[in-house]
Amino acid sequence: MAKALEIVSSGDVQKQFGRYSDEAMIRPVGVTKNGHLRFVMVPIDEYQRLRRRERVAGGIEDLTDDMLEAIRRVEPGAKSQDAEARLGAA
Template identity: 50%
Template sequence: MNPRVKVSSADFQRNFGRYQDMALTQPVAITRNGRERTVMISVEEYERLKRRDRQVLSLDDFTDEMIAAIERAEPPEEASQYDHEYQP
């Protein structure tokens, strides 16, 4: 994604359509008193970010089948490049 554009809230209000179009290709940071307060992004970027949200589960949310699947899981071969970081 392209670097974001910074715009004052007053300019944003005067040129809303322009910045709305710009937000389709890059984030638009709206400032107030010189400080970034909000960012306008495209729906596609918003949906992409939402897909990356992680769901947090409690241990009680796991079924026995899920726990067994986790216990059987093996890391992919390419994960071995990080073996040096593990210190038992």
């Protein structure tokens, strides 16, 4: 289960940076300015994990003819065929 976000003011972070940077290693720390959440402090490994999950969507027009042909030639594997057979029998 994800740990709850701790919310602190930017002034508190400024005064107690060591405390909140240590806390951010345990759970996310949300930093507010004038009562509005501005950013969240997280460990670098969590930031990198989130960056790896970023996806860039492309359109079919971005695919080469070779890519499109490879997609057309794909055949379902044996496990897919077994699953289809079981679903058809239900």
